[in-house]
Amino acid sequence: MRTSTVSMSIAISFLAASILSAPVWPVREMAPLHGEPPETAQAEAGSRGVPSTAVEAALDELRRRFPNQIVIGFEELFDPRPESEPYIDLGPADTTLAAAIERVRRVAPRYRVDLLEQRLVHVYPAQGTADPLHLLDIRLKEFDMPQDCCLCSAIANIDQPFVNYAPELAKLLVDRRAAWDRAHGRVVRGYAGDILGYCYRDYAPGPAYFGITVREALNRMALRSLQVCRGEVEPNSPIYGKFAPLSWKFRFRRERDADTGLGGVPLFQTF
Numbered sequence: 392m393r394t395s396t397v398s399m400s401i402a403i404s405f406l407a408a409s410i411l412s413a414p415v416w417p418v419r420e421m422a423p424l425h426g427e428p429p430e431t432a433q434a435e436a437g438s439r440g441v442p443s444t445a446v447e448a449a450l451d452e453l454r455r456r457f458p459n460q461i462v463i464g465f466e467e468l469f470d471p472r473p474e475s476e477p478y479i480d481l482g483p484a485d486t487t488l489a490a491a492i493e494r495v496r497r498v499a500p501r502y503r504v505d506l507l508e509q510r511l512v513h514v515y516p517a518q519g520t521a522d523p524l525h526l527l528d529i530r531l532k533e534f535d536m537p538q539d540c541c542l543c544s545a546i547a548n549i550d551q552p553f554v555n556y557a558p559e560l561a562k563l564l565v566d567r568r569a570a571w572d573r574a575h576g577r578v579v580r581g582y583a584g585d586i587l588g589y590c591y592r593d594y595a596p597g598p599a600y601f602g603i604t605v606r607e608a609l610n611r612m613a614l615r616s617l618q619v620c621r622g623e624v625e626p627n628s629p630i631y632g633k634f635a636p637l638s639w640k641f642r643f644r645r646e647r648d649a650d651t652g653l654g655g656v657p658l659f660q661t662f
Contacts, residue, residue: 442476446499450514451662452479453495454638457488459621461506462613463638464606465662466515466522468501469645510617511610522643526550526657527606529560534600534608538628541590542616546609546639546661555592560605564651571652596627609639609659637661 443451450463479498481491492512496504505513515521522528534556537545548554552561572579600611616637618624626634640662645655 442473444470444472445477445479446495446502446514448477448479449481449495449498450512450638452481453491453512454636456481456486456491459617459636460488461510461512462617462636463512463514463662464610464613465638465640466520466527467640467642468516468519468521469642507610508614511614513610522641523645523655524643524653524657526560526563526643527604527609527641529557529563529605531557531559531603531605531608532601534603534611535592535595535597536600536611536615537590537592537595539615539619539626539634540628540631541594542612542637543661544590546612546637547659549605549609549659550657554590556595557605557608564653564657567652568650569652571650574652575650609641613637613639 446467450465454461454463481494486494489506492504492506496502499514501517502514503517507513537556545554545556549557550560550564552558552565555561569579600608603611613636615624616634619626619630620634620636638661640658640660642658642660643655644658647654649655651657
């Protein structure tokens with residue numbers, strides 16, 4: 392009995408040492424299940440003392456004015472933050488959506504602001520690009536619409552391999568990171584992460600879309616969230632809390648030595 396106890400103690404010690412010495416991969420913070428209104432996230436950003444850029448503030452005001460009429464797809468230049476929150480005036484309370492969008496254009500002349508399908512406001516640089524690697528243009532063989540309660544997670548983590556809504560995008564990012572690891576004599580890292588509930592592609596109820604780009608997939612998810620919020624479609628999953636329309640944002644932070652192997656870090660977010 393004593394021999395067994397000693398052997399077990401040695402095994403436990405060896406296991407503990409292995410765990411402590413194993414490499415630790417960064418775990419990406421998961422987006423919450425959809426249901427939290429955008430105003431909450433905006434208030435949290437303000438409480439952290441991070442001022443909005445003029446275009447961000449203008450788009451937030453546009454959504455506040457027309458909360459159930461539009462969603463936004465925003466390809467944002469990685470500009471420095473101002474020292475204080477900008478003041479944005481989109482006109483009097485009875486300003487129309489078209490007039491408000493025209494004011495956004497004046498606030499943010501570096502961007503094109505297009506209204507698509509009368510529902511989605513596409514905002515992107517007037518010159519140059521916010522997507523130098525054309526990640527948003529990657530074409531997906533098949534995209535399956537997620538459950539409604541998973542739209543937030545699916546948008547914010549569309550580039551993650553374990554979510555798998557955009558496998559062509561995820562494969563490119565995995566391959567680039569692995570190549571960077573090998574070029575720098577490092578062990579090729581894996582991906583770790585989990586999301587709440589059944590928010591994987593395997594559980595997506597559809598419909599399926601074939602041959603669309605990553606940008607189009609993000610737009611379709613945002614528009615789906617608007618349809619659910621407006622009661623135009625029957626929810627395809629339980630809805631937790633207040634369901635608010637989702638807008639998406641993409642940015643690319645340039646870093647020459649980034650371990651992504653991309654020369655920077657792509658960021659997908661909801662707002």
